[in-house]
Amino acid sequence: MSELPSARGEIAGLAGYHSPQVEVEVRLNTNESPVPPPAGFLGALADAVPTLGLNRYPDRAATGLRSALAHRYSIDPAQVFCGNGSNEVLQSVLLAYGGAGRTAAVFEPTYALHSQIARATGTRVVAGRRGDDFLLSADVVRSLVESERPDVVFLCSPNNPTGTIDTPDLIPVVLELLGEYGGLLVVDEAYGQFAATSAVDLIAEDRALVVSRTFSKTWALAGLRLGYLMGPSWCLSELDKVVLPYHLDAIKQAAGVLALGYAPEMEERVAALVAERERVTAALQELPVEVWPSSANFVLFRPGDRAASEVWQGLLERSILVRDCSSWDGLAGCLRVTIGTEEEDDRFLVALREVLREGTPEDGI
């Protein structure tokens, strides 16, 4: 019998990233926008497609898209890098600044893909721990950075899946620590537009800070797969070397530029989701669950005396899908619900009340 090839050690040991894609009526598990992009945008995109010259390779430098994003954030086009979703952006960062012999730091519990992508690129991962209520203290970061000297440090603010944001004074502290030996700070702001604070204003040529954002969540374009990174040009020009040629297709580039023309509509939607998030949070606070205040478009909660998997299953039986985070490190018993439309959120809340009541029939609530 012949030997079968095996994947590299760190790949064989990876579990892969799974988020069940189940057919349900109310899908509140992957932090997507509950509503489609603006109709005007879709019409403009349909009109644009025939003009794109699809027989030719796309603009390799994505000049128009980079310029449009640079304009929106008042930075230089050379300070913008785009990828097929912000996950690909983060992978590019790790291909260039991580890799064999290098180290990336994360602070758990956080977005699982940071360590997953790091490992897939051969980067060693070291983890610190968030404190009470999942807040990240400068002391925790300092002790990990000083002992491990990671080449790349990931912060995630608002943090997925906890919804917490870092205090604004954290970033200057981390940058100073990294400046001692030349480490790079990556702030994942996939949910940045839902929060009151951002690291974007700190971007400068003399700071080793990059900030990633995406069209997936706020721009209601998860299906488009478009993310971007903002940071100093000397850093982003290294990333251009690790992406495949023509990695951003012409339709995506055009769609990104067009979407930026609908900023007021997007901002209205973000404001509505933030209001809805506060309503859902308040409603959860009335139930026998622990709930953490969120700055994103989802809320993490822990059913008090019911197993998370039972509650998840009970919701699924009512055709409502949330994310079961209970097996994630540091999140025992926790579920995460994406903010949907008012109607979807009401269905979720009614179903959750029912499911929680089933477990304690004697209460009669």
Ligand SMILES: *Cc1c(COP(=O)(O)O)cnc(C)c1O
């Ligand atoms: C959803 C998410 C992303 C990935 O978004 P894509 O742009 O769709 O790849 C990145 N970071 C965090 C924290 C997320 O939750």
